[in-house]
Amino acid sequence: MSIQDRSPHPTTLDFQHVNLQSHNTLGLACQASRVVDLVDLDQLPAISQIAQQGQQWIVLGGASNVVLPAQLDRPVLRVALRGxxxxxxxxxxxxxxxxxxxxxxxxxxxxxxxxxxxxxxxxxxxxxxxxxxxxxxxxxxxxxxxxxxxxxxxxxxxxxxxxxxxxxxxxxxxxxxxxxxxxxxxxxxxxxxxxxxxxxxxxxxxxxxxxxxxxxxxxxxxxxxxxxxxxxxxxxxxLPDPKVLGNVGSFFKNPVVSAERFASLRQAFPDVVAYPQDDGQVKLAAAWLIDRAGWKGQRRGCAGVHDRQALVLINEGGASADDILGLAAAVIASVEDRYGVQLEIEPTVVL
The missing domain is CATH 3.30.465.10 (Uridine Diphospho-n-acetylenolpyruvylglucosamine Reductase; domain 3)
Structure with missing residues (x-):
């Protein structure tokens, strides 16, 4: 039977207190007081009932693209449906x-x-x-x-x-x-x-x-x-294995600029790495921008920029969300100052 072949029948939810450190690929310690694993569609009406009471859920899959806070009191739904x-x-x-x-x-x-x-x-x-x-x-x-x-x-x-x-x-x-x-x-x-x-x-x-x-x-x-x-x-x-070194893969998006902006950049930086897009715009290689701005391999406490891939921010053990986001902000400011290009982060920041 396909997972979507039937309507759910309401059931109750079993909340747990969980340290999500081993359940997010950045390896950030996060004490979550109300965690539910979604293993059956019958749980969905109860999830809606809580949301309709004004409580906003945090929905996690593999938690490979999120930055979690140290304490999380909102309800957390970990999706564990299989098939x-x-x-x-x-x-x-x-x-x-x-x-x-x-x-x-x-x-x-x-x-x-x-x-x-x-x-x-x-x-x-x-x-x-x-x-x-x-x-x-x-x-x-x-x-x-x-x-x-x-x-x-x-x-x-x-x-x-x-x-x-x-x-x-x-x-x-x-x-x-x-x-x-x-x-x-x-x-x-x-x-x-x-x-x-x-x-x-x-x-x-x-x-x-x-x-x-x-x-x-x-x-x-x-x-x-x-x-x-x-x-x-x-x-x-x-790319580092998140089981060995905490990371979310690419932390920054490759910025897309107009053809005119790219022409200006290439005049100032002839070796800039970029990829023309079908709509006439140009996608810049964020890793190149970060690397050339001097960030590859740099560390700030327990947070760092990976020494083989500048797009990847890493948690070397003990870093907090503030450490990771502070480093990201410094990288963004540096790239914008040097190239006039603003990077965006890829992961979702949970507050």
Missing amino acids: IKLIAEEADAWIVEAAAGENWHEFVLHCLQQGWPGLENLALIPGSVGAAPVQNIGAYGVELDTRIESVRAWHVLDGCFVTLSAQACSFAYRDSVFKHSAAGTWVIVSVQFRLPKPWIATTHYPDLARHPFVSNLSSEELNASRVFEAVCQIRQTK
Whole structure:
């Protein structure tokens, strides 16, 4: 049975007091006094009832894109729904549904093992399936919105299910309708993916194109599993394992500027790294800006900028949200002073 095939029957909630330090990839100590694990749709009406009383929920998936405070007294919902199902096989696509609590990387691997390619460029991105459309994750030339059929969510205040098409999700670069709604408005319960046939490799991203698993193979030899392996190796080389060193992956978005602004920047900094966009704008490499501003490998107490990837802020043990955000603010100010470009942070800051 698909996770969305039935209506919920109200049940009571079992609150727990939890230290979320081991439940967020930045490794920030966070004492949460009211935590509920969502394992069944029957819990959703009770969640709505609490929200309708004016209490705003914090919804967490893999907690791989959040900055948590030291103390959290608001109710916290950890989405732990499970299930993966092939909904349909059409002439031009596989339609695959996954519950929101599934681990994203394990879902990508499962799809490959079942012969449903198309997500391999998004391998090893931390987090859950339900969190992926919120951020509209993307990597190595593939953006998630190009693979989504629909998102099934519970509207907390209205107390009902809503199915949003990819268009209705208002996807943009690291953005979606879910990020513009008030916190706790939506609980994503499942996502349907459209994985296109025939499979066509996406390997134009420079690091991927240069990888021997890609560059040394003919088009006939290249397959989705090789792209998956290449992406995993690249990410493991560049990015720290959050189980070893606390981080949320890329802490900053790549800024997008007009062609005119880019021309001015390139005149002053001829080696600036950038990527032309289909709409005529230019996406700048935030890592290059941060690195050239002198931040790669820098430390401020227990918070730091990773020495191999300047986009990544790390918690070396004992850092607080204030430490991480203070470092981020210093990086943003430095880049703006040097280049006249303002960086934005990617993770959600929970207050």
